[in-house]
Amino acid sequence: MSLRFYNSLTNKVEEFIPNNEKEVKMYVCGPTVYNYIHIGNARPVVFYDLVKRYLEFLGYKVTYASNITDVDDKIINKAIEENKTEKEIASFYENAYFDAVNKLGSKRPDLVPHATDYINEMQTFIQSLEEKGYAYNVDGNVYFRISKIDDYGCLSNQAKEELTEGARVDVDLAKENPLDFTLWKKTDAGIKWDSPFGLGRPGWHTECVVMNHKLFGDSIDIHGGGMDLKFPHHENEIAQSEALYHNHLAKYWLHVGRVDLKGVKMSKSLGNVIYVKDLNTAKDYMVLRMLLLFSPYRSIINYSEELQGQYSKLYDKWQRALKQTKYFLEANDIKTLNVNEEIIERFKEYMDNDFNVQNVLMLMEELVKEINQNYRSKDYEKLALNVNTFVKLLDVLGIDFSLQELTPEMKEIYHLWDVARANKDFANADKYRVMLVEKGIL
Numbered sequence: 001m002s003l004r005f006y007n008s009l010t011n012k013v014e015e016f017i018p019n020n021e022k023e024v025k026m027y028v029c030g031p032t033v034y035n036y037i038h039i040g041n042a043r044p045v046v047f048y049d050l051v052k053r054y055l056e057f058l059g060y061k062v063t064y065a066s067n068i069t070d071v072d073d074k075i076i077n078k079a080i081e082e083n084k085t086e087k088e089i090a091s092f093y094e095n096a097y098f099d100a101v102n103k104l105g106s107k108r109p110d111l112v113p114h115a116t117d118y119i120n121e122m123q124t125f126i127q128s129l130e131e132k133g134y135a136y137n138v139d140g141n142v143y144f145r146i147s148k149i150d151d152y153g154c155l156s157n158q159a160k161e162e163l164t165e166g167a168r169v170d171v172d173l174a175k176e177n178p179l180d181f182t183l184w185k186k187t188d189a190g191i192k193w194d195s196p197f198g199l200g201r202p203g204w205h206t207e208c209v210v211m212n213h214k215l216f217g218d219s220i221d222i223h224g225g226g227m228d229l230k231f232p233h234h235e236n237e238i239a240q241s242e243a244l245y246h247n248h249l250a251k252y253w254l255h256v257g258r259v260d261l262k263g264v265k266m267s268k269s270l271g272n273v274i275y276v277k278d279l280n281t282a283k284d285y286m287v288l289r290m291l292l293l294f295s296p297y298r299s300i301i302n303y304s305e306e307l308q309g310q311y312s313k314l315y316d317k318w319q320r321a322l323k324q325t326k327y328f329l330e331a332n333d334i335k336t337l338n339v340n341e342e343i344i345e346r347f348k349e350y351m352d353n354d355f356n357v358q359n360v361l362m363l364m365e366e367l368v369k370e371i372n373q374n375y376r377s378k379d380y381e382k383l384a385l386n387v388n389t390f391v392k393l394l395d396v397l398g399i400d401f402s403l404q405e406l407t408p409e410m411k412e413i414y415h416l417w418d419v420a421r422a423n424k425d426f427a428n429a430d431k432y433r434v435m436l437v438e439k440g441i442l
């Protein structure tokens with residue numbers, strides 16, 4: 001078996017064959033930093049981290065890039081509103097973003113390009129489009145000419161005519177076609193750059209293509225993002241890439257579903273938004289990670305307190321099993337470097353099947369049950385094997401129960417507790433138990 005997943009570009013589950021045998025180049029559209037992220041924004045943060053971890057587990061060398069959009073109308077408006085510079089707004093929310101990424105247990109991407117560091121490259125890119133007839137300038141606004149792209153709509157699987165109909169609502173008379181999108185925006189308010197087209201700023205769709213190309217070259221292996229970015233953002237990225245590089249930018253396009261709140265799409269204007277920063281404890285963050293992780297990645301998650309509650313129970317159950325057994329094994333110096341091959345094989349089989357995380361969840365539940373049984377039946381050899389396997393899989397999933405290494409002093413107390421219990425010395429057993437609870441061991 002080898003890894004297969006759903007390629008949004010072809011609408012098929014396909015075998016994953018990167019351009020460069022064991023190396024993977026992955027780009028995921030990052031946040032526009034003008035506000036805190038909500039639990040829906042957290043989904044790609046968790047999912048693509050899982051993809052990276054799993055590819056590494058399979059032995060690939062992965063370079064994962066995710067950008068920061070630090071220039072945008074929303075940032076400019078917020079800066080005006082709060083009487084700050086765009087840079088102050090952007091760096092404040094970028095810090096808040098990475099704080100959330102970290103608490104959610106996701107690693108920082110290997111490369112974090114900022115749009116404002118690539119303004120010159122974007123201008124050169126837009127000029128090339130203009131020279132080749134793919135762009136036109138109307139009074140300082142530069143638009144992309146989509147009539148030149150035959151298969152425009154290939155990603156969202158819609159005909160150009162259909163998309164044109166949809167775009168007519170927001171008609172801009174300066175454009176040749178309602179679907180033509182802005183490459184360079186003439187601006188009056190807020191931060192702006194001088195350019196051959198006049199004062200202004202680059203369009204969002206151009207940022208990602210230029211940074212992608214600059215960091216990785218002509219074509220990458222995986223381009224990811226939220227499902228809502230398919231159209232127009234990713235469609236427009238592809239159009240620009242076709243124009244200049246004659247490819248679809250990435251071999252595989254991978255999209256993750258959104259998160260609804262009690263059946264309703266989250267929206268700031270409706271006020272039904274849960275911000276990640278409002279989670280209270282480290283456990284809350286990890287519970288959210290598990291909830292996002294174990295939901296089929298292409299489906300909408302219908303978030304509710306009950307759902308969060310279910311995963312909270314699951315967290316407690318797994319943590320209890322791990323704590324009890326890992327510390328017992330450590331205190332008694334029982335260890336193994338081996339893993340339960342059968343479990344590992346099944347894990348791979350499920351993940352290779354378009355990231356079937358629901359089956360992975362059942363497998364983990366089975367493993368926890370077995371660990372508890374091994375402990376009760378005092379089958380310590382098997383226990384060590386299964387606990388080691390569990391720890392390994394938790395690491396691939398990025399689930400962290402923040403367990404510690406036992407110090408010699410803790411080991412000693414653990415033994416004294418064991419001996420007191422065996423001797424039915426309840427007073428001492430209780431005393432040592434309290435000490436272990438205080439240290440977070442029990």
Ligand SMILES: [Zn+2]
Nearest residue numbers: 029030208233
């Ligand atoms: Zn993007």
